[in-house]
Amino acid sequence: MSYSANEISALARKAAVGAGFPHGQADQFGQAVAVHLGAGRAPEAVLAALDDPEDSPILRLPLLMDDVLRAVALTGSDVSLTLHPGDDALALAYARLLPVRLVECRVEQRDGAQPRLAVLADPETPSRPALPPRIAVPDALHARLGTLAARTYVPASAGSRQAGAGAGDIDND
Amino acid sequence: MKDLPPQPPQTALRPPAQVMRLSRLGAAFPTRLSFLRCLTRRLADEGAQVTRPVWQIDARGYGHAVYSVPLGGHVYSLVAVSNALPDALRTDRVIATAWDTAYVLYDGVPDADALARLCREAPLQEAGRFTERDLVLSRANKSVRLFNHVVDCLRAGHQPDAAQIDAVGYLMRTTAVYGNGKFGIADRGLIEDRPGIEGPFAAEMLTVWLIRSFTHDLVEHLGGRALDPRLKRHLGIGNSTGLGMAPFLVSHPVLLNNWIMARETALARVRALPGLDADKRARLHTLAARAAAHLQEWQVPDPAHQARIEALRTEWPQIARAIADAPHPEALFTRAAPLSEDAQELTVALLLEPYPELVDGLAACMSDPLGLCAVPFANTADLRSAIDRGFGWALEVDFDCPSQQHQFWYVSEEKLEPRLGLRHQEAGAELESPLDIARRVQALRRDLDRGPNDLRAFRTAHPQHELALRRVLTATHHPYSEIQDNLIGHTCLPIDMLRCKLAFFGAAKFDPKSDRWTRVTLAQGAPLPEDLGTPLADDWWLPVRGA
Numbered sequence: 249m250s251y252s253a254n255e256i257s258a259l260a261r262k263a264a265v266g267a268g269f270p271h272g273q274a275d276q277f278g279q280a281v282a283v284h285l286g287a288g289r290a291p292e293a294v295l296a297a298l299d300d301p302e303d304s305p306i307l308r309l310p311l312l313m314d315d316v317l318r319a320v321a322l323t324g325s326d327v328s329l330t331l332h333p334g335d336d337a338l339a340l341a342y343a344r345l346l347p348v349r350l351v352e353c354r355v356e357q358r359d360g361a362q363p364r365l366a367v368l369a370d371p372e373t374p375s376r377p378a379l380p381p382r383i384a385v386p387d388a389l390h391a392r393l394g395t396l397a398a399r400t401y402v403p404a405s406a407g408s409r410q411a412g413a414g415a416g417d418i419d420n421d
Numbered sequence: 422m423k424d425l426p427p428q429p430p431q432t433a434l435r436p437p438a439q440v441m442r443l444s445r446l447g448a449a450f451p452t453r454l455s456f457l458r459c460l461t462r463r464l465a466d467e468g469a470q471v472t473r474p475v476w477q478i479d480a481r482g483y484g485h486a487v488y489s490v491p492l493g494g495h496v497y498s499l500v501a502v503s504n505a506l507p508d509a510l511r512t513d514r515v516i517a518t519a520w521d522t523a524y525v526l527y528d529g530v531p532d533a534d535a536l537a538r539l540c541r542e543a544p545l546q547e548a549g550r551f552t553e554r555d556l557v558l559s560r561a562n563k564s565v566r567l568f569n570h571v572v573d574c575l576r577a578g579h580q581p582d583a584a585q586i587d588a589v590g591y592l593m594r595t596t597a598v599y600g601n602g603k604f605g606i607a608d609r610g611l612i613e614d615r616p617g618i619e620g621p622f623a624a625e626m627l628t629v630w631l632i633r634s635f636t637h638d639l640v641e642h643l644g645g646r647a648l649d650p651r652l653k654r655h656l657g658i659g660n661s662t663g664l665g666m667a668p669f670l671v672s673h674p675v676l677l678n679n680w681i682m683a684r685e686t687a688l689a690r691v692r693a694l695p696g697l698d699a700d701k702r703a704r705l706h707t708l709a710a711r712a713a714a715h716l717q718e719w720q721v722p723d724p725a726h727q728a729r730i731e732a733l734r735t736e737w738p739q740i741a742r743a744i745a746d747a748p749h750p751e752a753l754f755t756r757a758a759p760l761s762e763d764a765q766e767l768t769v770a771l772l773l774e775p776y777p778e779l780v781d782g783l784a785a786c787m788s789d790p791l792g793l794c795a796v797p798f799a800n801t802a803d804l805r806s807a808i809d810r811g812f813g814w815a816l817e818v819d820f821d822c823p824s825q826q827h828q829f830w831y832v833s834e835e836k837l838e839p840r841l842g843l844r845h846q847e848a849g850a851e852l853e854s855p856l857d858i859a860r861r862v863q864a865l866r867r868d869l870d871r872g873p874n875d876l877r878a879f880r881t882a883h884p885q886h887e888l889a890l891r892r893v894l895t896a897t898h899h900p901y902s903e904i905q906d907n908l909i910g911h912t913c914l915p916i917d918m919l920r921c922k923l924a925f926f927g928a929a930k931f932d933p934k935s936d937r938w939t940r941v942t943l944a945q946g947a948p949l950p951e952d953l954g955t956p957l958a959d960d961w962w963l964p965v966r967g968a
Binding site for chain 1: 553607831
């Protein structure tokens with residue numbers, strides 16, 4: 249089934265919180281998932297990232313992207329940084345969230361070496377990733393994200409229904 | 422390199438420590454920068470003409486209609502669907518499952534298939550499924566007493582009672598206006614470059630303005646005769662708003678900054694004017710008198726809010742009288758300083774109104790197409806310094822005091838309704854939404870004194886602080902990005918956040934029903950479609966019937 253980018257971002261953000269990640273990293277993960285899936289990349293990487301809230305690209309990639317941004321701002325030239333094993337699958341999506349125009353961005357895989365993220369950016373041109381109008385999401389991934397997101401909702405109760413929103417139930421005036 | 426045009430002179434901006442307090446945000450009034458004003462100005466500038474290609478409404482008022490309007494080189498159509506609704510199901514809350522009317526703003530003119538799809542899906546609202554051609558989803562319920570009164574009067578061959586129109590102000594209330602990808606509708610990113618709807622919430626405002634026309638047409642259809650245009654113009658569209666609107670202001674800090682920055686820059690430009698010529702003085706007199714009449718029309722059942730309105734009615738003549746002798750706008754601004762925040766903010770809105778040449782262009786700066794564009798902090802010293810400089814208001818809160826953590830924001834599993842709980846009495850605080858910015862920044866600052874000096878090592882050791890760190894970075898570049906109050910404290914009134922946002926939409930006649938939700942009137946006095954080519958099109962600040 250296909251969804252809007254904002255639907256996917258919001259769902260993935262809530263799923264990350266539900267999986268135990270902090271809100272700040274969950275925000276960026278949500279945006280990155282929309283970019284990742286919008287580019288037609290493998291959905292498995294999304295679920296894998298959510299596995300362990302102590303050891304995940306969701307925690308590491310925001311730090312790496314800040315390293316990239318600082319380096320780009322300082323040097324104005326291309327940057328190449330080593331990726332943690334397993335972080336390469338989502339690295340391009342996170343890089344697309346950088347607020348500058350990317351002239352070139354790729355993951356370099358070399359035999360026997362850690363993958364590296366290579367970025368050539370124009371720090372003078374602000375940018376935001378363009379997303380497709382619809383993003384295809386496999387049903388199994390959507391269901392898993394929904395299950396994790398549901399952990400962030402407070403169970404319904406009569407008291408909450410009456411008091412939590414500060415409003416009555418009927419408005420016939 | 423292209424030279425930038427010279428900017429008008431301006432005074433210093435009002436400081437965030439003053440402007441961004443909850444109580445002042447909760448005293449906001451609509452201005453000529455409000456989004457509905459910007460929209461109707463644009464429609465008028467383009468000479469837009471609204472057509473109604475479909476009107477399939479039966480004698481009971483049920484069926485569907487389509488309204489189309491060209492704007493900025495595109496055509497947009499409102500699809501309106503009206504159904505019977507039992508009284509027992511009529512609620513303004515998110516937990517509602519049925520409504521009197523449902524709407525979609527469609528990109529283009531729907532063909533028969535699209536129209537059939539929208540007539541099927543729109544009444545389902547959150548349970549429906551939409552496409553990227555669907556730009557905005559909304560619904561509205563009748564104001565039962567006024568809707569029936571107006572229809573009954575028209576059927577009886579006379580116009581409705583003007584006093585009742587003044588008292589309510591609208592025939593229907595919208596209870597949600599969804600944009601930006603919700604339930605499958607188009608992401609804002611798909612339309613944010615389009616002329617005419619590039620501004621914040623412009624597509625939503627176009628929807629609301631067209632819904633208002635539908636409500637007018639519906640009562641005329643049922644009543645069998647036309648409304649007096651002066652009464653019709655004074656029938657806006659209601660809106661019932663609850664807690665869902667408040668987190669938006671917190672989760673969109675750059676956007677909030679840009680709204681406030683535009684208004685404050687406009688004010689600073691007007692305050693810098695060296696004099697007040699006769700035309701502007703006369704205009705201010707007219708507007709101040711209209712504001713006074715508007716305040717007389719504004720009656721609410723809530724005693725505390727009514728007391729505020731009455732205090733404002735008492736104070737306002739001091740501003741109105743001062744116009745005669747004020748040597749320049751700054752004198753009026755200064756005259757309001759000893760008065761209530763309500764009077765001060767009404768004066769701000771008044772001062773902007775006669776100066777379209779200084780104000781209107783700033784509307785182009787109110788969206789947020791790029792988000793935060795800033796180089797991250799290099800080290801903990803820079804971060805610590807930024808917190809100390811910009812978040813003193815957060816550091817001074819004593820979170821060991823239970824009252825400072827009295828409330829928590831959450832999302833209920835019941836139709837995902839946003840709610841507010843009492844931390845020390847209710848379950849669910851462990852799932853609270855991150856609106857506790859002051860507490861988070863304070864915790865970050867505390868850990869900075871204990872943690873590694875290397876910022877990367879600190880962030881790795883304390884991943885829970887990323888949100889706070891980003892807020893600090895944002896505030897460093899966007900001074901009006903933070904509401905400078907503790908949003909989980911016992912004194913936090915969500916209604917203040919709702920009013921701030923609604924005033925930027927262009928709402929007036931705020932009618933709080935509790936400290937968590939309010940009714941307002943949108944587009945009251947706004948031009949009718951046939952007014953767009955007339956001087957009425959951009960002269961409806963704080964409207965008064967017949968003015």
